[in-house]
Amino acid sequence: MIGALKLSSAQQAMLGRALIASSLDRHERDALLSCAVAVRYEPQDMLFYEHEKARYFYCLLSGYVRLFRGSDGREADISICEPGESFGEGLVLAGDGYNYSAQAMEHAILARFDIAQVKGLLREKPRIAGAIACSLSQHLLSTMDCLARDRMQTSPQRVAHYLLTHCTSEGTRASLRLPFQKSLLARKLGLAPEALSRAFSALRTSGVTVSGRAIAIEDVDLLRQV
Template structure:
């Protein structure tokens, strides 16, 4: 599939003409990475940004004790690393492929040349980055103000919404990765799921989750009930 076709379907580049998309595709470098391969390290110079064409990538930080906190997971069609590029700074976290993936890398110099040629490109990207900033703000709020059961309930409700309201769905990530995303230990995540199941909020079979009582799950997410 041509990269211009992929870019045209992405909100990050919405509203751009075929010529603009072609200019962006011309500077892109395709990269195949294996599971567990580091894409960039924290504090490395931000020499460009990435789009996930297939697979999945995690952005994470490690604490002094070596514990890993996953900031976000990016899948097909999503971008990452673009904010640091515009700041002409270093990457604020590590990036690693969690499964075999194909990426498109857009070097900073080529990107700035495209923007100089057509400033509308910058406006489109800034709008998309503003949406991403709001998303991260909500994520930080959830991690700092809410307990693990509230965070997990919110994640399950969000996943259901993303899957067109399906009450039965398969988790797209392993429980280990999900624990990292929610800022908790895997054991705590497992205990929380068990408590939810005991209370009749959900049923769990491996990675498959069925929401049995969506009203109660919403109350848990809002902190109106506790496990």
Template structure:
């Protein structure tokens, strides 16, 4: 059921789960909520008494600027948690597709649990860590130069987080507008970038919401993790001076 047939609802079997050991007990007191597209799941993450986990469909964390432009700061795919970023600004969270299913966990109970069970605490830390990774990836995508590279990187990123159907297609559970607001582009530019990637044989499209990466190398321009200095080499010859 839902739009991601392969995503398992149990905590243990979720592939994006980091520490699967015996946390399934959390689901014991988790409500299961069902949302339609556009419905608000939670309007102030920090003030919410619950944590949430997306089971099926998709949700988005977003903010609307005074200019009217909407900025999406996070896409929540099946397996993603949210509601634990207490220090954050307030973002609206709403379902991005119909049949979005979410489980909610009482925040209070999890936090007291974390104080007694170090494995729960470790689990929470790993959730934060995963969120940090996701945000960093988004920053890398936003930092790319051209619209086609942004869209391509985004599709690669999504490919790593969603499952294929039998034919190998990946279903994008979001509109072009969502992609535009996530990437900081206009809808038309997103559409043009997709057409360009399709014509160049980098991706394949089936309808408007199914795609497949054909040539990941043409997109990636991967990381040279090192630190080749772009500008000033700086005093690289000096050695570290440990004072104490």
């Protein structure tokens, strides 16, 4: 990790739009942001480990962070967090230790909130607790959607869903450029790298062409049929 810095105006504005703060009024939002500093991590840096005593929760400003659990030398990805997403905020309301590990997957800048300081705000500004509960509810809904897709969709269907929800359409055609390496996309979709490669190969017949991080979709409607 590279030192803690005061949040810039642009970073504060981004945090104000994040789910954890967007429902708060200006005074509540300013009070919440006063508990945060900006921290920078290099690729593969660990933010914290599972079972470690929790002092902070985070909101991602740039880059990507992997949340995972490990046991007996094996690891299971829980989520790949993108800019604007928060994690660990539930510890303000309950719990003492992290129940997963967090690792920066690229150069990442995060807002790091002091849990003890945020807890101290709740009696005077209880709507902050409501905003945290709202963020946790959204995490739950997203997790349920992810679990359902993992159980109901094939690998090509998971990839097709990601492409359709992230592409830019131009008539019947569409395109996108992955903001990260394919190995990170595989983690995000709960696939092994070789399974992702097979899924892309299977989608060629549906008009999907992959060149590095650039992906072209010949016919959006055809891909939707997948």
